[in-house]
Amino acid sequence: MQFFKVKTVEETFTLIDEKIPAIEQTEIRELFRALHYILASPVTAKENVPSFDRSTVDGYAVRAKDTYGSSESMPGFLTVAGEVKMGEVPTAEVTQGTAVYVPTGGMLPKGSDSVIMIEHCEDVDTLLNTYRQIAPGENVIRAGEDIREGEILLSRGTKLRPQELGALASLGITHVTVFRKLKVGYLSSGDEIVPYQTETLREGQIRDINYLTIAGLAQEWNVEVVYGGIVRDDFAEFRERARALYDEADCLILSGGSSVGAKDYTTDVIQSLGDPGVFVHGISIKPGKPTILALANEKPVIGLPGHPASAMIIFKLFGERVLRKLKGEKCDRKPERILAKITKNIPSSMGRADYIRARLFEKEGEWWAEPIIGKSGLITTLVKSDCLVEISSEKEGVSQGEWIPVIPSR
Numbered sequence: 001m002q003f004f005k006v007k008t009v010e011e012t013f014t015l016i017d018e019k020i021p022a023i024e025q026t027e028i029r030e031l032f033r034a035l036h037y038i039l040a041s042p043v044t045a046k047e048n049v050p051s052f053d054r055s056t057v058d059g060y061a062v063r064a065k066d067t068y069g070s071s072e073s074m075p076g077f078l079t080v081a082g083e084v085k086m087g088e089v090p091t092a093e094v095t096q097g098t099a100v101y102v103p104t105g106g107m108l109p110k111g112s113d114s115v116i117m118i119e120h121c122e123d124v125d126t127l128l129n130t131y132r133q134i135a136p137g138e139n140v141i142r143a144g145e146d147i148r149e150g151e152i153l154l155s156r157g158t159k160l161r162p163q164e165l166g167a168l169a170s171l172g173i174t175h176v177t178v179f180r181k182l183k184v185g186y187l188s189s190g191d192e193i194v195p196y197q198t199e200t201l202r203e204g205q206i207r208d209i210n211y212l213t214i215a216g217l218a219q220e221w222n223v224e225v226v227y228g229g230i231v232r233d234d235f236a237e238f239r240e241r242a243r244a245l246y247d248e249a250d251c252l253i254l255s256g257g258s259s260v261g262a263k264d265y266t267t268d269v270i271q272s273l274g275d276p277g278v279f280v281h282g283i284s285i286k287p288g289k290p291t292i293l294a295l296a297n298e299k300p301v302i303g304l305p306g307h308p309a310s311a312m313i314i315f316k317l318f319g320e321r322v323l324r325k326l327k328g329e330k331c332d333r334k335p336e337r338i339l340a341k342i343t344k345n346i347p348s349s350m351g352r353a354d355y356i357r358a359r360l361f362e363k364e365g366e367w368w369a370e371p372i373i374g375k376s377g378l379i380t381t382l383v384k385s386d387c388l389v390e391i392s393s394e395k396e397g398v399s400q401g402e403w404i405p406v407i408p409s410r
């Protein structure tokens with residue numbers, strides 16, 4: 001009889017971070033096609049953004065000190081000396097006692113250091129009454145305030161979110177060097193599992209759920225999935241099919257057969273793929289205890305527990321981390337969590353982390369999580385839930401009304 005040497009959740013994350021290498025291949029992508037890719041070379045700014053001082057409001061460019069002492073009851077007086085046109089270098093200059101009209105985003109004219117908003121002054125036939133005093137730099141973005149020439153804007157390993165693409169666009173960068181898109185191979189196992197397209201099930205058969213849930217998550221993470229089909233509980237066939245898929249992909253995901261039953265061949269199949277082999281078999285977590293993580297010749301292999309809710313939760317928690325490391329992403333932060341109050345008592349065992357499916361709702365300005373109770377073989381427990389409540393291994397359950405960490409799903 002084989003027993004699991006279980007790892008804690010924290011130990012598992014540490015092992016993933018230590019062991020999973022980034023793929024080596026990179027590619028150059030046009031900026032518009034680079035969303036969610038991981039930067040493989042740092043980007044240094046070749047110019048200032050903005051390249052000139054600009055106004056952040058519609059108003060009058062002035063020398064701040066010319067407004068000192070101005071108030072509603074005691075306005076100051078300036079002479080309007082012209083107007084700035086958008087996208088053009090101002091022809092007018094600001095000198096002592098003068099102001100130049102400037103629209104939001106317009107270039108600050110020479111001599112000015114700040115902009116007074118139009119609602120704080122009044123232009124009466126080029127005589128400007130100022131009803132506020134303003135400080136130097138007020139309502140102005142300085143040249144280089146957003147990005148300074150020479151600075152490292154983005155480091156290697158940065159995930160390109162829309163805001164990173166925007167920052168790159170501001171510099172006129174049209175192409176970026178990124179790690180190429182990952183390709184994972186997915187294989188379901190089990191004599192009872194049949195393609196989800198099967199119209200009529202024979203008694204004892206189950207349609208392949210995990211392919212859809214796991215491939216769906218992978219696609220959400222910008223990873224291509226190659227489906228290897230369903231393999232029967234036969235060691236030789238399983239090994240052969242797993243090997244073929246492994247050769248084709250950057251990472252192999254096997255579902256089912258991860259436990260220690262007589263027909264659970266996944267561990268042996270994974271060990272046959274290459275060294276160093278399995279580094280986690282069993283995590284002190286519920287659900288998903290029989291999870292397998294391995295590295296076969298630099299390629300990660302993940303053995304997911306067969307129960308659909310377990311497979312999806314484990315892939316979300318650990319599979320995502322494995323793929324982020326493999327993609328070359330810097331991942332120094334834990335998954336996003338929010339705090340919510342729990343609606344009922346949940347018992348849990350010390351030394352085991354529990355991830356409870358739950359539904360979030362707002363009541364009187366506070367977030368509450370209502371647990372969706374059900375076995376890990378029930379996919380609808382995930383359909384009804386929109387978050388996972390985390391009960392860490394140091395806790396013996398949670399009490400109704402207690403604030404607890406929650407991982408929301410999108």
Ligand SMILES: Nc1nc2c(c(=O)[nH]1)N[C@H]1C(S)=C(S)[C@@H](COP(=O)(O)OP(=O)(O)OC[C@H]3O[C@@H](n4cnc5c(N)ncnc54)[C@H](O)[C@@H]3O)O[C@H]1N2
Nearest residue numbers: 188190207208209210256257258259264304305306307310
């Ligand atoms: N003696 C023990 N038995 C089990 C343990 C244990 O610690 N000791 N752990 C249990 C837990 S927890 C889980 S989770 C399962 C994991 O089992 P396997 O990974 O070996 O998965 P299977 O036995 O192949 O399948 C489990 C269950 O899930 C269904 N399944 C499998 N693949 C799919 C799929 N692609 N789509 C839909 N459903 C699938 C399968 O029919 C089984 O019902 O082990 C427990 N046993």
Ligand code: MOO
Nearest residue numbers: 287288289310376
């Ligand atoms: O831990 Mo298993 O994943 O409960 O069904």
